[in-house]
Every structure is written in structure tokens, then in C-alpha cells.
């Protein structure tokens with residue numbers, strides 16, 4: 001059942017209490033409640049995703065940022081950005097960030113996951129071992145324009161009966177899309193055509209795939225918490241309720257949790273304690289999970305004491321290793337560029353009518369229709385921060401005319417997907433309602449600056465291809481004319497943003513390691529009965545791609561681990 005507010009739920013004790021109904025939390029809610037003997041509670045701070053148009057129409061995704069469906073965090077002043085502060089979106093809605101994200105679906109590379117397996121000592125985190133979970137998660141569907149998509153993807157890479165809808169662009173944007181692939185064929189090399197970027201070897205130019213199906217966003221809420229799932233009598237989803245702390249359980253139990261209760265606050269002043277008899281599972285995300293743990297006395301003991309929190313478990317790695325992908329925009333003035341639907345009220349009204357009636361047209365698309373993944377040259381004078389030769393250093397996302405600018409334009413969004421910089425999440429007060437202090441420390445590793453320069457030079461080469469003659473006029477401000485390393489660095493420093501992919505603040509480490517936050521089974525070190533299942537556990541290497549697919553497989557695998565650990569012990573267990 002779905003409860004809109006704290007006072008609607010009378011039951012206080014459950015087998016599992018999942019904190020955060022986001023991308024990972026809703027997967028767990030679905031999978032754990034498949035076991036009829038498990039009583040499962042999910043607590044989400046945000047409201048329902050039902051009826052939120054901006055969370056349904058793919059091209060409206062950007063309207064969800066700086067809205068009530070966003071936690072509206074900001075970063076600390078960024079050193080490389082001359083003190084600039086960035087807004088740092090995180091989903092505050094059922095489905096979490098999967099309900100507000102840009103819907104790009106990329107799995108990452110074979111090397112990314114094989115590195116996780118190597119550094120955690122658990123082969124279950126390798127690409128081959130996780131492949132069944134990608135398959136379990138994905139449901140590939142046809143685009144809504146009904147075109148023949150042969151040659152735009154490799155069907156053998158995909159699953160057609162999983163949960164999260166994945167598709168190709170629902171309507172092509174011509175001549176832009178055709179030009180992208182003509183330029184890729186013309187230039188080859190870094191840009192050569194790749195039939196499917198999701199087969200573990202993403203390098204090259206590929207058609208974009210997104211978590212939208214039937215012309216609508218497919219979030220973890222729409223895919224995993226369907227009406228039928230919400231109808232299960234053993235699943236309870238509580239909205240608009242914020243968890244501030246995890247505490248010692250007052251239920252005496254030999255194999256039950258040590259920290260088995262959570263402190264919950266509703267939208268008013270009402271508060272309650274919920275008890276888990278088996279496990280509390282933190283799925284509050286890369287920012288939310290460490291934030292709750294700090295206020296529960298878990299983290300670096302000295303840092304906690306300095307803000308007046310009594311330490312319970314000393315875990316110095318918590319909140320460290322924040323890893324994110326910096327983001328840049330490079331603009332090119334363009335002739336005949338396809339119109340900006342979002343900026344023209346007449347076109348927007350027509351497009352919305354089309355979307356309402358058939359889920360087709362420009363609003364049914366995610367922002368990008370294609371993507372280019374590339375690597376720094378082999379002779380680069382830095383230690384390679386990537387996971388290996390199948391992992392890109394940068395991603396170029398060619399797009400057209402989607403931002404309010406004076407001139408029609410093409411734009412390349414650049415994401416640096418194998419960064420070496422590491423930041424932190426900390427707290428500066430003992431009040432759990434105060435925002436955490438977020439420092440992604442972008443570009444503090446020089447190799448990240450080198451990768452950004454290389455990406456900018458590559459997108460210039462790409463748009464200089466003959467295939468763009470008559471379309472691209474010239475590079476536009478603010479990057480136009482920045483040629484030397486120093487000039488490029490100045491442009492990067494003035495303009496970089498985030499791709500909103502923070503991970504690793506509660507990283508995995510081998511079971512016996514005295515660093516790290518969770519073991520390879522995602523159990524918090526030094527505490528019984530507490531797991532973390534979300535993007536924060538990625539061993540301090542983000543996948544070289546957009547991260548939601550990785551979060552889905554982490555959650556799917558975690559659900560199997562949890563079922564396995566409690567199988568036979570679930571009252572009336574039913575597998």
C-alpha cells in the first residue's frame with residue numbers, strides 16, 4: 001500500500017525498513033516483497049511521482065531541477081572554478097533521481113566492472129557476473145515512431161522482458177542525426193560507428209538509448225512499483241517522511257540488527273520510530289546515505305565530535321571519495337538548425353498535443369540522440385585513471401538548439417567519465433535538517449583538465465567534418481577562440497558544471513580491509529543488520545558512463561543477496 005503521510009501508517013515493526021524510495025530503494029521494495037513472508041517498509045522523503053507531468057514527458061526533464069522534486073543542494077565553492085558554487089540536483093520524489101534524471105541509459109564498460117571485482121575481491125561484481133542483472137532490469141521496447149531500427153542497435157545485447165523500459169530516440173531530428181553518423185563514418189578513428197554502446201565496449205559513435213518506453217519516462221517508480229506491486233499486502237511505501245537517524249534497536253533478538261530502528265519525521269512536527277527485525281537498508285543515495293549515518297554517530301570519530309555528535313562507530317572512509325563527472329557545454333552556431341520546441345510557445349503547444357495523443361514527436365525524446373565515447377591518446381603523460389582500454393575518458397553528446405541562445409546552435413555536452421578527482425560529503429552541524437556540505441572537488445586532479453581539453457579539441461574536429469558543411473557555421477562563445485591550453489583551462493574553469501553522477505561516499509572494500517564503508521555484500525563494517533544499497537557503494541571508481549544502469553544492477557544483486565541471507569529464516573518464506 002502507499003501512504004501519503006506518516007500518520008496514515010499505524011504498523012511500526014517490519015522485517016526490512018528501506019530508507020529512501022529512490023532508484024535502488026524501489027528495486028529492493030519490489031524484489032523483497034516478492035517473498036510473501038517478508039514485511040517490507042520503504043520510507044521516502046519526497047512525494048509521489050503519480051501525475052507529475054514533468055516526470056513523464058521525456059523532454060521536460062530539465063524542468064524538474066530546482067523544483068520541489070529536487071533536494072536543491074549546492075556545492076561548496078569550487079577551487080578550480082574560482083570559487084563558483086554549483087547547484088547539485090538529487091531526486092526528492094518516489095523513484096528518486098531516476099524520476100528526475102536525463103534518462104540516458106549506459107551500462108559502462110567491461111573494464112569498469114572487472115575493476116570493481118578486482119578491488120573488492122568479489123568476482124560477483126565483474127561484468128560477466130552482473131550481466132544477468134542488466135538483463136533482469138532492462139525491457140527494450142520499439143520507439144514510438146514505428147521506424148525500422150535495424151542498424152541502430154544490437155538486439156543480442158538487450159533484454160526484452162525486464163522491468164525498466166529502454167529505447168532509441170522516438171523521433172529523429174533531421175538532418176542533425178544523419179549528419180552525426182555521416183561525420184562518424186567520414187572521420188573514423190575515435191569517432192567510428194559503434195552499433196551498440198551497451199555491449200561492454202562503448203568506444204566510438206553510437207545511437208543513444210534512454211530509459212523511456214512508449215514515449216514516456218520509465219523510472220524505478222513506474223517500473224518497479226506498479227499498481228499491482230503496490231497492492232501486495234506485505235509492502236508498505238510511506239511518502240513525505242524523512243529519516244534523520246538510525247538507532248539501536250529495542251527489540252532483543254540474537255540475529256536481528258544492532259542498529260534496527262529509524263527516526264522518522266513527517267511534514268509537520270510529528271515523528272515516529274520504526275523497527276526492523278531483520279535489516280535496515282539505506283538507499284538514500286550518495287548524499288543522503290552518508291548524511292543519515294553521520295547523524296547516527298557513524299563516520300570519522302574526530303570529525304563527528306567536532307560538530308557535537310557522539311561517535312558510535314569510527315568509519316573514516318564515510319563521505320570520502322566522492323566521485324562525479326564534470327560537465328561542459330561547447331556551442332556552435334548553425335544554419336537551418338531544427339527549432340527549439342521548448343522556447344517557442346506555439347511549437348510547444350503543438351508538440352504537447354502530439355505527445356498527449358500519441359506519445360510521439362519531439363517531446364517524446366530524451367535530449368540526445370547520439371553519443372561519442374573516446375579516450376585520451378596513449379602517449380598522454382598521466383597515470384591512466386580509466387579502468388582499462390574499453391573504458392572511455394570522455395563522452396561527447398551532440399545536440400541541437402535546446403537552450404535559449406541568440407542564435408540557432410548545435411551544442412556538444414561533454415562529460416568526463418573516468419575522473420581522478422575525489423571530493424567529500426561532510427556535515428557542519430548536529431542538526432539532521434541542515435544540508436550536508438558537498439565538495440565534488442572537480443578538476444583537482446590535473447589529468448581531468450587534460451581530458452577536458454582533449455574532449456573539446458575532439459568535438460571541434462568532429463564538427464569540422466565535411467559532413468557538416470552548410471550546417472555548422474563556426475564555434476560560438478564562450479569557448480570560441482580558446483586555442484592554447486591556458487585559454488581552454490580558463491574556459492573550463494568558468495563554465496564547468498556537474499553531470500549529476502556522484503558516487504562512492506560509502507565505498508565497498510574487501511571484507512577484511514580496514515578502509516571502506518561496506519563489505520562486498522554491502523553490509524556496513526562494524527555494525528550488524530545494516531546495509532547500504534545505492535550509488536554510494538561503488539568502489540571509488542564511477543562507471544565510465546551515466547550511472548543509473550549500474551545502480552539498478554547493484555540493487556538487483558543486493559536483493560538476491562538479502563533473500564539468500566534470510567532464506568529459510570523468513571516466516572512463511574516463499575521463493
Ligand SMILES: Cc1cc2nc3c(=O)[nH]c(=O)nc-3n(C[C@H](O)[C@H](O)[C@H](O)COP(=O)(O)OP(=O)(O)OC[C@H]3O[C@@H](n4cnc5c(N)ncnc54)[C@H](O)[C@@H]3O)c2cc1C
Nearest residue numbers: 020022023024045096097101102103104243288535546548
Ligand atoms: C538531474 C540528474 C540527471 C541525471 N541524468 C542521468 C542520466 O541521464 N542517466 C543516468 O544513468 N544517470 C543520470 N543521473 C544519475 C542517476 O539518476 C543517479 O545516479 C541514480 O538514480 C542514483 O540512484 P540512488 O538509488 O543511489 O539514489 P536516488 O535515486 O537519488 O534515491 C535516493 C532516494 O532517497 C530519498 N532520501 C534521501 N534522503 C532521505 C531521508 N533522509 N529520508 C527519506 N528519504 C530520503 C531521496 O528523496 C531519493 O528518493 C542523473 C541524476 C540527476 C540528479
